[in-house]
Amino acid sequence: xxxxxxxxxxxAHLARxxxxxxxxxQTREQxxxxxxFVEQLQAVDTTGIVPMAHAVDVVQRLREDRVTETDRRDxxxxxxxxxxAGLYLVPKVIE
Amino acid sequence: MINSxxxxxxxxxxxxxxxxxxxTTLFLDRIEQHNPTLNAFITVDRERAxxxxxxxxxxxxxxxxxxxxxxxxxxxxxxxxTRGLRTTCxxxxxxxxISPYDAHVVERMNDAGxxxxxxxxxxxxxxGSSNETSYFGPVKNPWDTARVPGGSSGxxxxxxxxxxxxxxTGTDTGGSIRQPxxxxxxTGLKPTYGVVSRYGMIAFASSLDQGGPMAKSAEDCALLLxxxxxxxxxxxxSLDRPAEDYTRDLDKPxxxxxxGLPKEFFGAGxxxxxxxxVEGALAEYRRLGATTVEISLPNSGLSVPAYYVIxxxxxxxxxxxxDGVRYGHRAAExxxxxxxxxxxxxxxxxxxxxxxxxxxxxxxxxxxxxAYYLKAQQVRRLIAADFQEAFKSCDVIMxxxxxxxxxxxxxxxxxxxxxxxxxxxxIAVNLAGLPGMSIPCGFEQGLPVGLQxxxxxxxxxxxxxxxxxxxxxxxxxxxxPEGWQ
Numbered sequence: 193x194x195x196x197x198x199x200x201x202x203x204a205h206l207a208r209x210x211x212x213x214x215x216x217x218q219t220r221e222q223x224x225x226x227x228x229f230v231e232q233l234q235a236v237d238t239t240g241i242v243p244m245a246h247a248v249d250v251v252q253r254l255r256e257d258r259v260t261e262t263d264r265r266d267x268x269x270x271x272x273x274x275x276x277a278g279l280y281l282v283p284k285v286i287e
Numbered sequence: 288m289i290n291s292x293x294x295x296x297x298x299x300x301x302x303x304x305x306x307x308x309x310x311t312t313l314f315l316d317r318i319e320q321h322n323p324t325l326n327a328f329i330t331v332d333r334e335r336a337x338x339x340x341x342x343x344x345x346x347x348x349x350x351x352x353x354x355x356x357x358x359x360x361x362x363x364x365x366x367x368x369t370r371g372l373r374t375t376c377x378x379x380x381x382x383x384x385i386s387p388y389d390a391h392v393v394e395r396m397n398d399a400g401x402x403x404x405x406x407x408x409x410x411x412x413x414x415g416s417s418n419e420t421s422y423f424g425p426v427k428n429p430w431d432t433a434r435v436p437g438g439s440s441g442x443x444x445x446x447x448x449x450x451x452x453x454x455x456t457g458t459d460t461g462g463s464i465r466q467p468x469x470x471x472x473x474t475g476l477k478p479t480y481g482v483v484s485r486y487g488m489i490a491f492a493s494s495l496d497q498g499g500p501m502a503k504s505a506e507d508c509a510l511l512l513x514x515x516x517x518x519x520x521x522x523x524x525s526l527d528r529p530a531e532d533y534t535r536d537l538d539k540p541x542x543x544x545x546x547g548l549p550k551e552f553f554g555a556g557x558x559x560x561x562x563x564x565v566e567g568a569l570a571e572y573r574r575l576g577a578t579t580v581e582i583s584l585p586n587s588g589l590s591v592p593a594y595y596v597i598x599x600x601x602x603x604x605x606x607x608x609x610d611g612v613r614y615g616h617r618a619a620e621x622x623x624x625x626x627x628x629x630x631x632x633x634x635x636x637x638x639x640x641x642x643x644x645x646x647x648x649x650x651x652x653x654x655x656x657x658a659y660y661l662k663a664q665q666v667r668r669l670i671a672a673d674f675q676e677a678f679k680s681c682d683v684i685m686x687x688x689x690x691x692x693x694x695x696x697x698x699x700x701x702x703x704x705x706x707x708x709x710x711x712x713x714i715a716v717n718l719a720g721l722p723g724m725s726i727p728c729g730f731e732q733g734l735p736v737g738l739q740x741x742x743x744x745x746x747x748x749x750x751x752x753x754x755x756x757x758x759x760x761x762x763x764x765x766x767x768p769e770g771w772q
Contacts, residue, residue: 195649207603207648208610208625209641210633219645222703226646229704230592233662236669243664244671246494247480247720248744250524267387273617280612283624 194224288313289450290767293359293507296453300347300358307347307358311340311402314360318404318451321771325427327436327446329365330373331405336360339402346400356514357400362455364443365406366413367393367498368487372403376489377411377421377439380609380616380635390487391519392456392498399514404452408442411637412606413463413491415439416709419700420639428471429768430734434693437467437709443501444471449771454502454511458488460495461594462688462713465725468501469688469737472727474754474764475501476508479744480720481526483512484519492601493524495594495717504764505726505754509533512747528745536752542576544753547681549584552712558691560731565687568728568738568757572685575756580681584673589666590715591707596650596663597718602640603647609635642703671719678743683753687712688725688737712739722747726754727763735766 195203200220204211211219265278274281288296288305299305315333322328343358368374368386370393375381389397396403410420418426418441428436429449436445440457444467447455457464459477468475476499483498490496500511513534518527546569553562569579611617611631618630636644650659677684690711699706716723721741728738738757742750758764 199649200645203645203649203652205629206652207644208607208628208632209636209644210626210629212633219642222642223645223649225702225704226595226642227649229707230596230659230663233589233592233596233666234658236586236589236662236666238662238665238669241665241668243661244668244718245664246524247671247718248524248526250481250526252523253520255520264387268613271385271387271614273611273615282612283621283627285624 195220195227289317290765291453292504293356293453293502293510296359297355307340307343307402308337310358311336311360311404314404314452321449321451324432325429325445325449326424327408327426327442327449327451328362328405329375329377329408329423329442332372335372336402336404343400343402354399354514356510359401359454360404360452361396361401362404362407362443362446362452363393364409364440364455364457366409366458366489367456368489369393369403369406372406374406374489375423377409377423378635378637378640379422382422382616384615386487388487391484391521392515393487395515395517396456401514407440407446407455410439410441411640412489412602413439413458413460414602414639414643416462416466416706417694417699418442419696420637422637425696428693429771430472430693434695434734435470437470437689437693439463440501441467444468444473444475447471447473447501447503448768450767454500454507456498456515457501458496458498459717460491460598461717462710464499464501465713465723465737465739466689466710468725470693470735472735472763472766473501474504474508474724474726475499476512476724476747476751477716477722478512478516478747479722481524482516482747484517484522484525486519486521490605492598493605494601495598504758505751506534506537508724509537509751531748533748533751536748537755539752540576541572541753541756544577544683545681546572546577546579547582547677547684548579549582549587549677549684549686551584551587552686556690556711557687558731561687561689561691561736564729564731564736565738569685571757571760575760582677582681582684584677584715586666586669586673587715590670590718591711593663593666593670594714594718595646595707596659597667599643599647600651600660601647603644603651606640606644639703667718670715674719674721683750684741686739688739692731692734692736716741720744722750724750724754726757727766729763
């Protein structure tokens, strides 16, 4: 199967990446080439094979619920593109 | 001094034959002289380095026992966060990012007393095999500046090859330590998944990413890994195991060693020069007392396609954090929040990173998850199981690291899939979580060839010993490219 121009725009929107009309054709061609390449996986019989999510089987560690970090809010806010009074600023989302 | 091993540098510092400030100045001057040609460093901080060197000299002079790497210069791949020193990950997205904290690996190397000179150029977000995707421009291969150094840890590789630094860190998600080590004539090691903490190492594909050392020899890598490895509660997949001395098997004889040669790695696809050099190395191993046995990794041919589903899927999730809100680049003009995200990410990411995010988003999207992502994870288990079966009849696996020597700029960059096949021999190792390394084993038309070693989980010390014995009997690893004296 191969992606249509609409598919590419839909995926780009899901990924929150703007793709201009000029880039769209080449992007589609390259994504289709990659998908055609990975298509060979479909020929493998994987009946009953448990998916392998991780290289090493580990279980999530739990720790005691106590404060382990110091308050470094100012350091973290200082590197934000736009902030005010300890808050991150973004365009208005609620009218 | 620029060709000395870490052990030799350590002894020279301990015996006061040279101070850390002198050694650091020597390498900083070399960087100043040669980096404009190689573009291997993104950031160099001379004052910071000299400050660390003075502190190291104080420790060395205080009479107390300083850790063995105290005072030796080091460079970090620019994927490791360094507090107060710019960390770009080779991307416009982080071109001005100053991390408020250090990566665990950075803390460990600081604790070891090593002197950080600067941050190494790399493919953007570690996505690439040639260093051509860096926002800061490609790194040149010191063996031939018309050719790529490999990637993604290409800056680390090029600067060690040109002797601008004695050692560097790298990361390896699908071959990003081993392939540039091969193309630049170095020794590089990717540890077992979970041995080196990922805390503060900017995430690409979290189930595959692993940091490791790059240097001139296996002995150097063993010493570096001693400093780098260790449990870290801040990485949820860090393994809580007793500390190891990775130098412990360096002098172990090879008698009785069984080397497995996967028939799938010795078919068509490798250049004749690479084949000749690898065969030569295997002959040397037989002389040293090892035996070779043919093995099969029947599903290894599926590793590149499985990887190009799994790695982009994980990347699309990991890189969602770059949204222009909390740190990094933000677009200058936008009408609303969605447009802010879309323009920020369109401007901040380069073409290859966008391609992988889009592929990852697609394979995880509704209706395609089972067909692509789950399928690739099932194939991953088949690939990993092949290795477990193979290690029943051998102690270590060997083959080429890369199918060819360093290629020319632009040769593969027009076709993403062609570039992906540069990692055809290395990717399976990441999927299985095994330790692997590349060591120099010869040349093809003046360009270095790498021999890949693959070992069972947690057999780094043994693998380093196998590499070290070869390096005691041969001198490929001591060769230095011309023109960087």
